[in-house]
Amino acid sequence: xxxxxxxxxxxxxxxxxxxxxxxxxxxxxxxxxxxxxxxxxxxxxxxxxxxxxxxxxxxxxxxxxxxxxxxxxxxxxxxxxxxxxxxxxxxxxxxxxxxxxxxxxxxxxxxxxxxxxxxxxxxxxxxxxxxxxxxxxxxxxxxxxxxxxxxxxxxxxxxxxxxxxxxxxxxxxxxxxxxxxxxxxxxxxxxxxxxxxxxxxxxxxxxxxxxxxxxxxxxxxxxxxxxxxxxxxxxxxxxxxxxxxxxxxxxxxxxxxxxxxxxxxxxxxxxxxxxxxxxxxxxxxxxxxxxxxxxxxxxxxxxxxxxxxxxxxxxxxxxxxxxxxxxxxxxxxxxxxxxxxxxxxxxxxxxxxxxxxxxxxxxxxxxxxxxxxxxxxxxxxxxxxxxxxxxxxxxxxxxxxxxxxxxxxxxxxxxxxxxxxxxxxxxxxxxxxxxxxxxxxxxxxxxxxx
Numbered sequence: 289x290x291x292x293x294x295x296x297x298x299x300x301x302x303x304x305x306x307x308x309x310x311x312x313x314x315x316x317x318x319x320x321x322x323x324x325x326x327x328x329x330x331x332x333x334x335x336x337x338x339x340x341x342x343x344x345x346x347x348x349x350x351x352x353x354x355x356x357x358x359x360x361x362x363x364x365x366x367x368x369x370x371x372x373x374x375x376x377x378x379x380x381x382x383x384x385x386x387x388x389x390x391x392x393x394x395x396x397x398x399x400x401x402x403x404x405x406x407x408x409x410x411x412x413x414x415x416x417x418x419x420x421x422x423x424x425x426x427x428x429x430x431x432x433x434x435x436x437x438x439x440x441x442x443x444x445x446x447x448x449x450x451x452x453x454x455x456x457x458x459x460x461x462x463x464x465x466x467x468x469x470x471x472x473x474x475x476x477x478x479x480x481x482x483x484x485x486x487x488x489x490x491x492x493x494x495x496x497x498x499x500x501x502x503x504x505x506x507x508x509x510x511x512x513x514x515x516x517x518x519x520x521x522x523x524x525x526x527x528x529x530x531x532x533x534x535x536x537x538x539x540x541x542x543x544x545x546x547x548x549x550x551x552x553x554x555x556x557x558x559x560x561x562x563x564x565x566x567x568x569x570x571x572x573x574x575x576x577x578x579x580x581x582x583x584x585x586x587x588x589x590x591x592x593x594x595x596x597x598x599x600x601x602x603x604x605x606x607x608x609x610x611x612x613x614x615x616x617x618x619x620x621x622x623x624x625x626x627x628x629x630x631x632x633x634x635x636x637x638x639x640x641x642x643x644x645x646x647x648x649x650x651x652x653x654x655x656x657x658x659x660x661x662x663x664x665x666x667x668x669x670x671x672x673x674x675x676x677x678x679x680x681x682x683x684x685x686x687x688x689x690x691x692x693x694x695x696x697x698x699x700x701x702x703x704x705x706x707x708x709x710x711x712x713x714x715x716x717x718x719x720x721x722x723x724x725x726x727x728x729x730x731x732x733x734x735x736x737x738x
Contacts, residue, residue, distance in 0.1 A: 327425040329395060330367040363391055373457030374424065381454075383417065389579040393418050397575040400425070404555040404574035406512065408562050410582050415558045419508045420454070422556055427460055427479050432505020434480045437488045437527075439511050439520070441467045447510075448482040455480070465491060476503065485520055489527045501534050504553050512557035512568065531555060532572060591623070610671060611654055620647065621654050628674055641711040645698050648709040652702035659705075676706050684708075 361367065363385040365378055378384070389409065399405045399422070409415045423434045436451070438444045448464040455462060462480040463471035465487035471478060475491065483491065488507075495501045509528070515521045535552045555572055562568065569576035588599040596604045609622035616622075624634045638644045658673045685703050688695045699708060 326369055326371070326428045327394070327400065327421050328369040329400075330362040363388065368421075370421075370424070371428070371458045374454065377454050377457065386417065387414055387581065387583065389577075389581050390414055390418050393577045393579075394421065396577055399575050402426070402552055402554045404557075404572045405577070406557045406562075406565060406569040406572060406574040407577040407579075408559055408565055409579050410586070411560045412583060413560075413579065413581055414583070415560070416510070419510075419556050419558060420451075422554070423480060423506055423508060424455070424460075426505035426554060428458070430505050433475075433478060433503050434505060435488055435491065435507045436480060436482045437485060437507065437509045437524075438482065439485060439514050439517075441484055443510075444482050444484055451480055451482065476500075485514065485524050485527070489523055492527055492530055496530065496534065501538075501553065506554040506556065507531055509555070509557040510559075512559040513562045515568070528555060528557075528572065591618070594619075613650060613654060616650065621651055624651060625654070625674075629672070644709040644711050648702045648707050649698055652705040652707040655705040655707070674706060676704075678704075681706065 365375055365383065365385060368386075370378075393405070393407055394400060396405070397403055405418075405422070407415070407418065419436075423436070426432050427434055436447060438447055444464055444466040448462060448466075451462045460479045461473075461477065462482065463473070463478050464482040465471070466482070466484045467487075471481075475481060481488075481491065495504060507528075509524070515524055517524075531553050532555070538552060555574065557568070557572065557574070565576055565578055568574075589604065590597045590599075590601065591607065594607050594609075596607050598604050607619065607623070609619040611622045611625055613621045620636070624636070627634050636647060638647055655674050658671055661671065661673075681704055685695065685700070688699060688703070702708060
């Protein structure tokens, strides 16, 4: 916890409180654009759709795509009452409509009214969109603040920049508490705080101490399976337990209100790999949703030795490596080359920064060799050189030169051959935010750290 420590007896002081949360005088909701209810289901959306979503969530099987065909236009974001500026941002990001499962998840039970939600969907299925829309609703409608909790500093930084870009036009202020980094302003001046687990726990503790939990409207936890982490899981569990207790206590005091859920802190937890969904949802008193839907089908294979098996461990084929690379006993380079020959790209994950750099250098070196073999006497009909988009790759190199950290010496050697890597030591977010954010179309390999 990165709160200031003071010797002697603890004393409540206004100046100390202001150092983290700010005073009530700092709160200014006037900068938020006034709006009608945000995230309202489209008119005419049948109750049967909402009920079908509930049945799907209760089932243990995969998500059924149950939206009636005559209501598919209801999936368009333009029909959900979003602020125009946010809608345009989503359109710029290529998001114009929801998947059916996202709409079903939002319509589940009393989620839109503020009830807790736990949901699981595969990677790339669009989990974050559901949380973003719920944040937008609580911040703009209820004039409450949001915490977005992620497990790692690097991921939290990227999320902060993304949310700033998404919401800045509607006056929503986003900043982050991660590592040793804190916003220049007070927490009370923010609308969304992106935090790591430790920093979020510190904020919750201080809000409770200062009796300011009423500032908070929603807490989103990405990678909810971190609850089971042997080192940090207990902290996330304590954090959520405190929020649940405060919320239940507040709800009992407001039982006479027509809609007490609107005044609670809504917890939204998401994960792609949460094994005990029902247990976690019961603990958080949350609506539960699960889907196996993927926008792009995933074919899983396992390579053991030279044998390649499918996900049920049935032998598919024997792999014959086309490239003999010293030190590459697992034939990683050959597997990647085979994929590139079929006009696909490759994303590799490595366990360390050094490993990322080494694999990228090895692949680029082999591409270099293939290119020069094709030009020389050793030309082989079986080993054709990789086709490179030279103009695009030169643009990527130029953008890297102008990034905050400059052009890495290894990337300078690998990018001309369509290979790049990324880990915590490479700060290229400004590159990804530039007009060349689609530079991956020029890169055959992108190597990331686990």
